[in-house]
Amino acid sequence: MKLPIFAANWKMNHGPTDARAFVKSFLAHYPRQQDRKVVFFPNALSVTTVAEAVRDRPDLAVGVQNIHFEDKGAFTGENSAPMARDAGATHVLVGHSERRHVFGESDAAAGQKVQAALRAGLTPVLCVGELLAEREAGETEAVVLRQLRAGVAGLEAPQVAGMLFAYEPVWAIGTGRTATPADANAVHVAIRAALREAIGERAMGVPILYGGSVSRSNAPLLLAEEEIDGVLVGGASLDADGWNAIVRA
Numbered sequence: 243m244k245l246p247i248f249a250a251n252w253k254m255n256h257g258p259t260d261a262r263a264f265v266k267s268f269l270a271h272y273p274r275q276q277d278r279k280v281v282f283f284p285n286a287l288s289v290t291t292v293a294e295a296v297r298d299r300p301d302l303a304v305g306v307q308n309i310h311f312e313d314k315g316a317f318t319g320e321n322s323a324p325m326a327r328d329a330g331a332t333h334v335l336v337g338h339s340e341r342r343h344v345f346g347e348s349d350a351a352a353g354q355k356v357q358a359a360l361r362a363g364l365t366p367v368l369c370v371g372e373l374l375a376e377r378e379a380g381e382t383e384a385v386v387l388r389q390l391r392a393g394v395a396g397l398e399a400p401q402v403a404g405m406l407f408a409y410e411p412v413w414a415i416g417t418g419r420t421a422t423p424a425d426a427n428a429v430h431v432a433i434r435a436a437l438r439e440a441i442g443e444r445a446m447g448v449p450i451l452y453g454g455s456v457s458r459s460n461a462p463l464l465l466a467e468e469e470i471d472g473v474l475v476g477g478a479s480l481d482a483d484g485w486n487a488i489v490r491a
């Protein structure tokens with residue numbers, strides 16, 4: 243059975259001081275849980291702080307929000323997968339919509355980053371999702387599956403089976419506008435089918451998260467859907483008490 247996954251993407255919020263205070267407050271009210279997993283994605287500067295704070299909690303993990311696809315070198319301002327690992331991260335978001343649409347990251351770059359993550363022993367969380375215009379043009383599935391296939395290109399089946407995926411419709415991110423649980427689930431079904439085509443029955447065990455204006459009130463409804471295995475939360479993960487309420491959903 244897949245454990246539901248609650249992932250917090252803090253984006254460019256919570257530097258080390260705030261991150262430390264957040265985790266302290268969160269841990270005080272969130273005893274160890276066997277039936278769910280929580281993953282924090284702080285900014286790179288706060289990763290070590292959070293990783294150290296949750297070290298004794300196997301139900302909690304930490305990831306970075308982005309990596310460069312090279313392991314080291316003259317890439318000013320970038321962080322590599324081995325460095326993220328060294329800092330205490332076990333996961334990495336790849337191809338988040340802000341990376342794709344604010345920083346112009348291509349499908350191919352996301353594929354290179356997935357490979358870099360796997361080389362370093364990090365679990366990639368490949369994010370896919372369509373723009374509003376693409377949804378309105380009836381291109382949702384085509385866009386999502388194109389991003390998916392580019393993200394896993396060249397990988398062996400066991401590598402894909404060890405990854406996580408996140409469907410985040412771009413129009414639902416930070417807008418307060420969530421996909422209905424049924425609409426989200428329909429895209430998850432298409433993602434599952436594409437994974438099944440690629441890696442067979444192992445696809446059934448791969449977690450597919452939903453993200454985009456997830457809140458305390460809609461999280462239980464989304465998680466009740468057959469193919470939604472977890473949530474990837476931005477704004478509503480920034481407050482320790484609010485996040486606690488979501489992960490207890």
Ligand code: 13P
Nearest residue numbers: 251415416454455476477
């Ligand atoms: P919001 O929850 O703020 O819409 O952000 C979603 C997201 O981008 C998570 O990665």
